[in-house]
Amino acid sequence: MRDYSLAYLTVPGVTPPEQVEIAAKAGFSHASFRLIHLGVAGEPDINPTDPAIIRATKKAMQETGIRCIDVELAKIHRDIDPDSFLPAFEAGAELGATQVICSAWTDVRNDRGYIVEQFSRICSLAEPFGLTINLEFPAFSRLATLDECVEILELAGCPNQGLLVDTLYMHFNKCPLFALERVPSEWINFLHVCDADDVAYTKDEMIRIARDARLYPGEGAIDFSVINYLFPDLPLSIELPNAERSASLGHEQHARNCLEAAKAVFEGGSQFVDQQNGLAG
Template identity: 35%
Template sequence: MDFEFSLAQLTVLNSSPIEIAKIAHNCGYNYVSLRQIYMGLNNEIRYDLKKDKKMKNELRSYLKNTGLKVLDIELARIFDGVEIKEYEDAMETAVDVGAKHILSSIWTENKGYYIEKFNELCELASQYNLTVDLEYVPIAGVKNLDDTLEVIKNTDFDNAGIMIDTHHVHRAKDNPKRLMEIPEKYFNFAHICDASKLIPKEKDEMTRILREERLYLGEGGIDIKDILNNMPIVPYSIELPNLKKVSLVGYEEHAKQCLISAKNYCEKYVHGRYSYPKEA
């Protein structure tokens, strides 16, 4: 089976858009997933393609010459006081570089407010023919599959999607078999990585691991195959930050090992919800 993979920004966090594209192409990825909406994290460098037209043109030329594509633009967070219109520049950038999806997550507990704002985000993105793919995060406001499905159920726009991250499914203790019940139209891409089976009890430790210490597929204790085999086959964006590995081998070698381990794992274990596994 042919799988497609994207190199996510968090895996090579401080790479510029052209740098991540070159790393992805050199390693054999199909896509890149670019951060153009910033989170204000420590040591996070901002590369704004809307303002840096020279870099944007260089990226577009590189994509055209190599066949590499941009999968999605991140991260349109919904939080108390968010101004959805401020994400419009990133949507324009997404169209300029050929991306099809905007990644979103929700970081407020105010349900009525975040459902309203998610609808507003979908409406704005629909003007650019972009999907808005909601990722639940166990340390955020929308933290599990039930929360996510409730948002989608209350969304009035058909460009809303659900973005499953293997790390978050495990940490939220969601039953992967429930993914089988979700219509195929809501799945556009997924995040994959591995991590320790043990779920941290402290929020700070959970945050540290998801930002600094995820593992190559097959190295940890997440039942990744059970998650992916209850979903349609979609492009897999490898979001796998690991500061120790990067410090030892650098971004490109780390990205290469991410892809090798993901390909090996998927070819061995993943068949998707519409296919059947090969006999042993």
């Protein structure tokens, strides 16, 4: 049996305590919180690291048994001082998180040295809190591929660094999941999972799908069998925003469907996927 975490983007707009309640009702064991706001539309109008919010989140976690794997998002960006992440690191550690998601959003192609420097600095800031910084490669960000991320990690060489793999971005890059076999296993601490159709995506289409129209595992074209082969015990964070389904089903039922689909794929059986496709009663 795996651990499954409900990622913030699957139920966007909720506060951390609300996310805990949804995760518990939907059957998850963990929740992945957004403790660093990105200034995008729809984020709750709160300071997620406010002591009152953290106390309420801890209370909800204690009452439901929900735990925390990771928090997000430490962006590498020229207008963001990494010191600003410290409140989120402290709050994340207080909530029991051991992992932080990081991605690079710089605007030039010859800034590898700057990215390595900033990533290393973020790792240093997180180390006293017992946090590992996991570098992700959204297919429309500055580091858009597995190889680009691995290169940064090899150059940085931080003791608390990791690599976050999202099955969607591997799919967008036409990179087989078996490519992860050559990545040091100690770098991969958890995975983001969702599904997508097998079509040629433009950059704008990638952004739209990633933010608003991901599919339940088993609905699309991604072959997840490699994950069970390479990472049989790794926690899976379900990051699956789907605006249409959240609107029609509500956050709780959408989250429940995400988990049931993931369990059908990773733990055997296809009843859920068949039902979604209208093939079973």
